[in-house]
Amino acid sequence: MSDAAPPRKAPDQPWRAEGTPDEPPRRSGRLRGGKWWGLLATAVIVFVLAYVGLHYFGRGDEPTISYTQFSKEVGAGNVATIYSKGDAIQGELRDPRPNPEGGGEYTKFTTQRPAFADDRLWQNLSSHGVTVTARPVVQERSLLANVLISLIPIAVLVVVWVFAARRLGGVLPGAGGLFGRRGPPKPVGLRPGTERTTFADVAGIDEVKGELDDVVDFLEHPDVYRSMGAKLPRGVLLSGPPGTGKTLLARAVAGEAGVPFFSASASEFIEMIVGVGASRVRELFAEARKVAPSIIFIDEIDTIGRARGGSASMSGHDEREQTLNQILTEMDGFSGSEGVIVIAATNRADILDPALTRPGRFDRVVTVAPPDRAGREAILRIHTRQIPLAPDVDLTQMARVTPGMTGADLANLANEAALLAVKRKQPQVTAADLSEALEKVQLGAERTLIMPEDDRRRTAYHESGHALLGMLQPGADPVRKITIVPRGRALGVTMSTPEVERYAHSEEYLRGRIIGALGGMAAEEVVYGVVTTGAENDLEQVTNISRGMVARWGMSERVGRLSALPSDAQQAYGLSAAPQTLDVIDAEMRRIVDECYEEACHKLREHRSRLDALAEALLEHETLEEADAYRIAGIIRLTKVGEDGGD
């Protein structure tokens, strides 16, 4: 939109767009546009006030004369015309008279007839040839004036509205619609001098950054990818609890690549009338395509993307579905080389419509977990970059006492501490400010799951049990990472992946897997004597592997070398397992699992000091990488010839 273009009518847009710092013309265009609006609004107000003033108060040339004076002039035959309304009289003389109030002569005048006057005025007027008009001009004028006056508050409101709307970047519903904040994407939210967000502003989620690296690379060099005919992800779904930095990450991807960033919240699409959401989605994508490569960020995608068949009201439901379909249609419509990448965020990935995660849509799902201790320290460093810290502040210690807190919580913590320091008129933020702020933030941060200390300890032992047994089994998949940072419904995770892809598994390997999976429960039993409910997933694994061993892979003497559980194809031919066979399968599975559990407990007792060491290290660091885990457990990882050794 050129600077002086007249306001165009357009639907308001629920998204915000941010240019990049390399696009100054657009930004300054918006600034000048703002001034122009200000000038116009001021001019309108001045004009209205002046007009009203002139018409309403601007009759200083008609002096008010006394009724006595007026009667005298009538009697003298000097009154030419009068206009009257009620008892108010306005009139004109034939010959000018000296003003009784002083100030020269007058011909026009106004006066007021007293209610008690009993002077047969009408006869008097007609006998002296006065033209009498009963609908005075003054009424017409005051009507106009009244209209204008009543317009003033509206005008003021409108002006305030426009300014507020521009300030808030279109957050006010409808304001943009009336006043045409349309045209090319406006870099709202990027004030001059604001630095762009980059990966340097994001800490504690390095894996996630790693997963987004190629997206950045693609946005930076779309031509390279295009000339190779390479297809790129169209949609990335960031899934994780609130405050873990999903929005920040999306913005950082745009910042790293130096491309425009459009952000919208899915809930904003569906607040309005049916059908509007879909058309807004269309507009949003059209705008993003115009300036591609670019990023569209859709927050709270679950509000429109939840699996169909929910209990929403009819119209709300329709609107949601239409909006969702429009998003899917737009994404399907990408040729894949346009360079518009959609990043969506949710904290409920579990309820999303599977249509969203189909190939060609949000086919890359990236989990964003709350940070571990080292991550929290890094985040605290980022958010205290601008804050002068007293020498007694120890961010490492701060990270240690903030388990479970997210990036947003930590940012809030740093800010609260700074506010306290300001209130106390200190030159620097001290350790005392930080710990007081922590109390305040923890009280307020209900959404954060802060695990009680004994639950953390139990989780640390549980994961250490899995990990240690994984490390002790000869030939088991190496342990890659252990963490007690909660992810989704899991309180902790131990990851082990094979060195090379395996296609056939020995019985020993499978038993090792079962022992490892039981390691968490076994550790709880060894250390606490009782087992908690955190092992559901472990038991699922155990069941699957043992059933396979017994019923599929012929690893049980009693069942024999039979495929005792018919496959789908076999079932189609009417094959099913005999009830006796099922009983035997059951008994054999139990035998294997019981043996494995015995062995797990036995091994953990034997290596109790290693178990303790791992658990303590986990409590301290929350996450252990492969090399550290093996070092702390004091286990030398045996590598096969030709493989790269660990550390």
Ligand SMILES: Nc1ncnc2c1ncn2[C@@H]1O[C@H](COP(=O)(O)OP(=O)(O)OP(=O)(O)O)[C@@H](O)[C@H]1O
């Ligand atoms: N990993 C992080 N590194 C640095 N700062 C972070 C991080 N995570 C969160 N923050 C801080 O918290 C703020 C809020 O995070 P953000 O809005 O990106 O979280 P979110 O995951 O999108 O949350 P929500 O689901 O509530 O929208 C960020 O602007 C940033 O200041």
Ligand SMILES: [Zn+2]
């Ligand atoms: Zn477990």
